[in-house]
Amino acid sequence: MNAVKIALVGAGGRMGRLFADRLSAAGYAVGGVDRPLTQDALRHAVDGAAAVLLCVPVEVMDEVLRQVAPLLNGMQVLADITSVKVRPMQVMERHYAGPVVGTHPLFGPVPPAGDPAENLRVAVTPGDAAHETDVALIERVFVDMGCVPFRTTADEHDEAAACIQGLNFITSVAYLATLAHRDELTPFITPSFRRRLDAARKMLTEDASLFEGMFEANPHSQTAVRSYLSFLNFAAAGDVDVLVDRAQWWWRSHTERGGVRPS
Template structure:
């Protein structure tokens, strides 16, 4: 029901939190994620302008009346793009949607003396609604001046979670880089084994379909984007190596026929997960139940 009400609201538009605001300028607003935010700000009543790759000759006019400048260009162009921005109005909020946070935050604080807040929407442009999605935000400076922007995004439905650049980037290594990398390797393995995907699906009840979907959906998307996310931090590669070591030591247990050692290790990990293990079991069951209800009603 919540999903429905949000998607209806999408069509009808959202309440405008700051009717006094000037332009919202989205740098890279013709891109996948930029376009989505352009749409959401327009649906919320703001005057939105796009500063695309070919528009730099008129950058100064474009930002002259800006209340917000949102940078949403490819990750590897982000810092140079921020540095290239013309002088912004003093009270303009400078923000970005980049999947990494430390470097863009530093660049934004250096480029602009006014309010700065970094954003990382934890979803891609293919979502149907912002409801239940998560947006991480990092304070740069001038929180009182960008509160309205956070309030505006809250009306779209996501949960906003505050972090700092360092915590964000470290957590991302686990939440996105490792997950995408293992999905990638899993997909590569399915290809090399020439797995029959339709047969796998036919044999899969919902939880296994979900797991297969988590892997397969990666390959419906952009390889460049995933290359950037997976290699975003140099530490990621080191972590993947540690993962590989864990993988092979688990394999060694099996190869050596150490069934008991395997079970012992299993219980050790289970102890470490503690109450989260049952919480995860419950959450996955509820998710599948909810998905089932949506399909059958």
């Protein structure tokens, strides 16, 4: 029996290479293509594929789809892996009348080791024209790659991403920018501050442009920032105990319900 074929557009990128390796290991046939995206290369990659996975940034998706969408047969599932979903889903559905399924792997090109349920989750957002079999296909592909998919809507995803990824990025940027160019502070650096620097290093030195693009493309980013500012006002008013009590929810109510356990 022939292996199910999955086409990867952007197969030469970090996430594209990760998925190509995992798909091959799981027994799939992989049609990989990367820049330059010639029509011959694209046609060869998508021919016979059950699904076409776009591993490209959101800012080039429109350009890429102008080349890819005319080559699809209307039955193939078109999916993406971008970190925002409302705008990419709109772009994919504008170019392609067939089934569209958005995905967001909640991990990077070097996934952390450990429990897949904690570290390899994938948000899946079905498009308007996608049937249950189309969504199930994409979910099965990720399961076979060792991931744990879960369904949501594009809007719910982007609101959550604005809070978890976008707000983490922008508050880290603002905090460290506030303290920048103050050499007199360095003798006072504590181990906890050093841990915060270490945690933010990769995000701000290697992936800053990626996170900037995610923040700007997410329609919920500004709302998340305004919410954060409202809580800073508690600190400015001296009501730090209110913030501490609310923040302790992560170690109190959340873990009692058996949810994610912050490390």
